[in-house]
Amino acid sequence: MNATHDIENFYQGLVSHQLIIPTNVNGCYGRGAVFEDVLQRFDALVTRTAGADGAEEMTFPPILPRTLIETLGYMENFPQLAGSVHSFNGDERQAHELSERLRQGERWEDLLEPTDVMLTPAACYPVYPLFSGLLPAGGRLVTLHSWVYRHEPSIEPTRLQSFRIREYVRVGAPNVVVEWRDMWLQRGLALLQELGLPAKSDVASDPFFGRIGKMMAADQTDQRLKFEILTPVISTEKHTAVCSFNWHQDHFSSKFGIRQRNHELAHTACLGFGLERVTLALIKTHGFEPHKWPDVVRKNLWK
Amino acid sequence: MNATHDIENFYQGLVSHQLIIPTNVNGCYGRGAVFEDVLQRFDALVTRTAGADGAEEMTFPPILPRTLIETLGYMENFPQLAGSVHSFNGDERQAHELSERLRQGERWEDLLEPTDVMLTPAACYPVYPLFSGLLPAGGRLVTLHSWVYRHEPSIEPTRLQSFRIREYVRVGAPNVVVEWRDMWLQRGLALLQELGLPAKSDVASDPFFGRIGKMMAADQTDQRLKFEILTPVISTEKHTAVCSFNWHQDHFSSKFGIRQRNHELAHTACLGFGLERVTLALIKTHGFEPHKWPDVVRKNLWK
Numbered sequence: 001m002n003a004t005h006d007i008e009n010f011y012q013g014l015v016s017h018q019l020i021i022p023t024n025v026n027g028c029y030g031r032g033a034v035f036e037d038v039l040q041r042f043d044a045l046v047t048r049t050a051g052a053d054g055a056e057e058m059t060f061p062p063i064l065p066r067t068l069i070e071t072l073g074y075m076e077n078f079p080q081l082a083g084s085v086h087s088f089n090g091d092e093r094q095a096h097e098l099s100e101r102l103r104q105g106e107r108w109e110d111l112l113e114p115t116d117v118m119l120t121p122a123a124c125y126p127v128y129p130l131f132s133g134l135l136p137a138g139g140r141l142v143t144l145h146s147w148v149y150r151h152e153p154s155i156e157p158t159r160l161q162s163f164r165i166r167e168y169v170r171v172g173a174p175n176v177v178v179e180w181r182d183m184w185l186q187r188g189l190a191l192l193q194e195l196g197l198p199a200k201s202d203v204a205s206d207p208f209f210g211r212i213g214k215m216m217a218a219d220q221t222d223q224r225l226k227f228e229i230l231t232p233v234i235s236t237e238k239h240t241a242v243c244s245f246n247w248h249q250d251h252f253s254s255k256f257g258i259r260q261r262n263h264e265l266a267h268t269a270c271l272g273f274g275l276e277r278v279t280l281a282l283i284k285t286h287g288f289e290p291h292k293w294p295d296v297v298r299k300n301l302w303k
Numbered sequence: 304m305n306a307t308h309d310i311e312n313f314y315q316g317l318v319s320h321q322l323i324i325p326t327n328v329n330g331c332y333g334r335g336a337v338f339e340d341v342l343q344r345f346d347a348l349v350t351r352t353a354g355a356d357g358a359e360e361m362t363f364p365p366i367l368p369r370t371l372i373e374t375l376g377y378m379e380n381f382p383q384l385a386g387s388v389h390s391f392n393g394d395e396r397q398a399h400e401l402s403e404r405l406r407q408g409e410r411w412e413d414l415l416e417p418t419d420v421m422l423t424p425a426a427c428y429p430v431y432p433l434f435s436g437l438l439p440a441g442g443r444l445v446t447l448h449s450w451v452y453r454h455e456p457s458i459e460p461t462r463l464q465s466f467r468i469r470e471y472v473r474v475g476a477p478n479v480v481v482e483w484r485d486m487w488l489q490r491g492l493a494l495l496q497e498l499g500l501p502a503k504s505d506v507a508s509d510p511f512f513g514r515i516g517k518m519m520a521a522d523q524t525d526q527r528l529k530f531e532i533l534t535p536v537i538s539t540e541k542h543t544a545v546c547s548f549n550w551h552q553d554h555f556s557s558k559f560g561i562r563q564r565n566h567e568l569a570h571t572a573c574l575g576f577g578l579e580r581v582t583l584a585l586i587k588t589h590g591f592e593p594h595k596w597p598d599v600v601r602k603n604l605w606k
Contacts (some may be wrong), residue, residue, distance in 0.1 A: 021361060023429065025368040025419045030429060033360035057336035058324060061465030062365040062450050063422075065328040075411065076402045081392035082417055085422060086389055087454035088382035092513045098546045107417070108378065112387055114412040114456055116328045117464065119366075119388060119422075126326065126333060147365050147450060151390035151418055161420065162364030210395045 010284065011157050017288040027161035029108055031276075038290055039279045041301040042195075043145070043166050046273060048303075049191055055143040060126045062147040062162070063117040064084055068125060071255060077208050077216070083119030083149040086112035087274060101126050104253040119149035123167035126250040131171050135266055139172020141180075145241050158240050158280050165272040168191040171253070176269040181227075184271050188243045189230050195296050197231045197242075197281055204228040205240065205276045225249070231281045242277045246270050309538045313587065314460045320591040329456040330464035334579075341593055342582045344604040345498075346448070346469050349576060351606075352494055358446035358471060365430045365450040366420040366463070371428060374558060380511050386422030386452040389415035421454035426470035427573040431438070431555040434474050437562050438569055442475020444483075461536050461543050461583050468575040471527070476563055480570040484530075484550055487574050491546050499600050500534045500545075500584055507531040507544065528552070534584045545580045549573050600603050 014020045015033075021030030031039070063085060063294035069075060075082060086109065088098065094111055101108040120126070131140060144167040153161060170180045185201055192199040204226045205217035220226055225247050230239035250265040252258065258266045286293040317323045317338075324333030334342070361570060366388060378385060389412065389566040391401065397414055423429070426449035434443060447470040456464060473483045488504055494500040507529045508520035525528055528550050533542035553568040555561065561569045589596040 021363075021433065023368050023432075028366060028368060028420055030364075030365060031362040036360065036362045053486075057339065059334040059339045060324075061331060061333075061463075063331060063452065063465045065326050065331060067327060070405060074393075075405055079393075079398055079401055082390055082415075083418070084389045084412055085452070085454075086387045086412070087385055088378075090382075095382055095513055098382055102373060102378055109387055109389070109417040112385075114410070115386070116456065117331055130324065153419065160364075162366045176530075210398055211568065267436060283405070 001094050003238065007147075007156050010234060011155070013288050014280075014283070015159055019283065019288065020157065025161070026155055027159055028153075029150060029157075030136070035283075038162070038301065039275050042273075042282070043196055043275055045191070045301060045303075046166050047195070049187065050143070051170065053141060054244055055141045057125065058142055058144050058254075060120065060123075060144065061148050062120050062149065064120045064126050066114065066116050066118050067128065069118045072125060072252075073278065074121060077213065078121065078206070079209070080209055081121060081150045082153060083121070083151055084116050085115045085119065087115050089113050113177065120146055121148055121150065123148055123165040123272055124169045125127065127169050128256050128268065129257040131151060131253075131266070131268075132256045134261065134263070135171060137261055139170065139176060139260070139266065141171075142169045156234065158277050158278055163277070164275040166275055167270060167272040169268065169270045171258060171266050171268045174267040176247075177269045178247060181245055181269045181271070184227075185227055185245055187244075187274070188271065192229060192231065192278070192281075195282060195300055196294060197285055199231040199242070200239070201227055201229050204244070206246075231285075233277065233281045233284045240277060240281065241274070243271065243273045253276075258292050306538065306541065310459050313537060316591050317460055317495060317583075317586070322586065322591065323460065328464070329458055330462055331456075332460075332463075332485045337593055338582060338586075340466070341585060341604065342578050345576075345581050345585070346578055348494070348604060348606075349469050352490065353446070353471065356443045356444060361430065361445055361447050363423065363447065363449055365423050365452065367422050367423045367429050369417065369419050371432065372421045372424075375428060375555075377391075377424060380510070380516065381424065383512055384424060384453045384455060384510070386424070386454055388420050388422065390418050392416050422450055423449055424453065426451055426468040426575055427472045430472050431559050431571065433563070434556075434561040434569070435559045436573075437564065437566070438474060440564055442473065442479060442563070443570065444474075445472045446470065447472070459537060461580050463579055466580070467578040469578055470575040472571065474561060474569050474571045477552070477570040481550060484548055484572045484574070488530055488532075488548055491548075491574065491576075494579070495532060495534065495545065495584075497599075498585060498603055499597060500588055502532050502534045502545070503542070504530055504532050507547070509549075517597045533576070534588075536580070536584045536587045543580060543584065544577070545584055546574065546576050594604045 018032040019035040227245040228241040229243040233240040321335040322338040530548040531544040532546040536543040
């Protein structure tokens, strides 16, 4: 009950300060000007921090090819989170029926058909097919901005159905990829701590579906393939992941034939900052009015 | 055939200069760093141009509530363009069936159910419910950034399934709204012409569905409710809309009870720059290498 109270209080504060703009769907709110400014400033800070790494920049839309979701096995692992895009391909008669159903308040979605696209569930997915073949010496490093979708409606303001990820993806020799992941784990912690967030890292797992999924998650934890950086947002007890690190080993490389110069399969790893979550963590920690935040935090962001 | 040749040439040039990144779905490509830089610079130019107007800034995700699409009558008018988001709500047994179907290469989407959201088809839609009730004196002015979805796969690089709109929405007294629209029609033309684009404005209509839709489009043209700014992108003969102006009269105000201080229904109008289309128009006009563009254009954008 206390947790629900904390959530409600934080949500109401965000709304009353015009940081977020409610709609009638949980996890689907708008962002006000001040919220958006903080988010963009944090993203720019990440860019400055990693600038010398020389990552290739790419931007993908919030949709991706349906065949990519199928190839990646997303529907086997996370069907409950997926977003499949359906549209109307019918004729005048079917359009008339659709209109009639709407007029009668009846469901109409069975008149639609799947399109060639789905919503992007992870910012890095569109990149892996581009790595197919022999990598350049040293591998590749890419950075991405993307809106991602997760079908998990919730009253908790940190659990959004649609949100932005600032992502980095590294592909290359296994040791290079792991060292890069370890470097970023320290860098990400330092970056968030310098903004006054009591951030900590921990081993984590993905929300795989069902009973088999539970075993996959346990295996992922055992192998230390996923880490998260967490910080208190809703309450001091409950920490929320604001940055996530995944070492995929050759999971993607084997699907797309991504090879090192010695023709062995490459490894991949990615990390993503949840831009809305970082923004919410900053607001929770420093207050609803960013112009009153501590000087050191403001200097880091509005530099 | 010549038109197809022009399209193919332009597309190949965009790809070979790493301005766009192909996927296996038409109208669903990624954007390279240089493309994205031009797009962001143009967006910033719009912000500078309109800065003194003092618009409220809002950002919405690429999804919106399904009930909003229903309330706005979008499925009656543009069902062929809509994107409905469906997900999996089933149990272990159904998840197993889904996996089996995927393994067999069979369709699996009928195992999904509609969610509470759809893809945003127009950047301004989420705003109108917020105007419900009595407006402040003088009305309101809002600016938005949004990814929008249109189900119209095409090989033409200007016709995207997912793209960004920089939008302004004005609500208030009818004469105020029309004057604002007229002011922006001139301002938008000047802004694009100063970037070296041979832009012109014209009366236009929306792609309403079917036979009744054709009549609605004719009516919209007769009443001069929609204007577009067009410029050559694919070829000098075929001009492409890069900015669109809609005067809705009391269409949205009547649905959401948006009233002036005198309690009469307000009018609304909106305008949107298609950010990818403007970027493509600049590339087509000035070449595939923005660092070689004319000084006057570069100064306007990289100021």
